[in-house]
Amino acid sequence: MKIAIPMHGRMIHPQGKPNYVIPYGTRGEAINSIDRRKLNEMLLTVAENQPNVTLHFEHKLTRIDFDQMELTFSNPQSSEGVTVKHEFIFGCDGSYSTVRRQVMRVSRLNYQQEYIDHGYKELTMPATETGEYAMKPNYLHIWAKEEFMMIALPNKDCSFTVTLFMPYRIFRSIETEEDVLQFF
Numbered sequence: 001m002k003i004a005i006p007m008h009g010r011m012i013h014p015q016g017k018p019n020y021v022i023p024y025g026t027r028g029e030a031i032n033s034i035d036r037r038k039l040n041e042m043l044l045t046v047a048e049n050q051p052n053v054t055l056h057f058e059h060k061l062t063r064i065d066f067d068q069m070e071l072t073f074s075n076p077q078s079s080e081g082v083t084v085k086h087e088f089i090f091g092c093d094g095s096y097s098t099v100r101r102q103v104m105r106v107s108r109l110n111y112q113q114e115y116i117d118h119g120y121k122e123l124t125m126p127a128t129e130t131g132e133y134a135m136k137p138n139y140l141h142i143w144a145k146e147e148f149m150m151i152a153l154p155n156k157d158c159s160f161t162v163t164l165f166m167p168y169r170i171f172r173s174i175e176t177e178e179d180v181l182q183f184f
Contacts, residue, residue, distance in 0.1 A: 001032060003039065006032055011142065031140070033140070036161075064089065091103070122163050124159055137154035148164065148167075150164045
């Protein structure tokens with residue numbers, strides 16, 4: 001995988017203590033870090049080159065007819081909808097899933113949804129001024145502290161994609177540049 005960076009373990013960054021590694025296995029196992037945008041571009045390129053695939057952007061699933069095996073999509077930019085036949089449906093449409101709601105209309109599905117009071121913010125750690133990685137690239141870097149956690153995944157351009165997870169109330173308390181510096 002040319003676009004992947006193998007990560008052989010988790011690099012834990014405890015506050016006030018030395019970093020340490022938790023390997024993903026005992027025989028050199030690794031997970032891969034892949035730039036999400038590049039992966040999406042590659043998948044779209046492969047899909048659009050298939051003769052039996054038509055891509056429709058900016059469409060929203062509105063209905064599934066399981067008896068007729070049809071999916072109906074609306075386009076907010078026009079009054080025209082699109083209806084397509086399906087053999088299989090993969091419901092990968094998130095917490096407000098239309099697929100799940102449509103399945104619940106026709107089956108005896110028990111479903112419960114609870115929201116947590118945490119959110120996330122994606123940040124970028126750029127390469128150093130000399131174009132190098134700012135940290136060792138072959139690890140999933142983790143900083144955990146009480147109510148929040150931050151992770152960093154390496155990218156091929158020597159940057160890191162950093163994701164900060166924490167309660168919304170803490171996000172809301174950070175309003176100024178000084179607040180950001182105080183937090184970190």
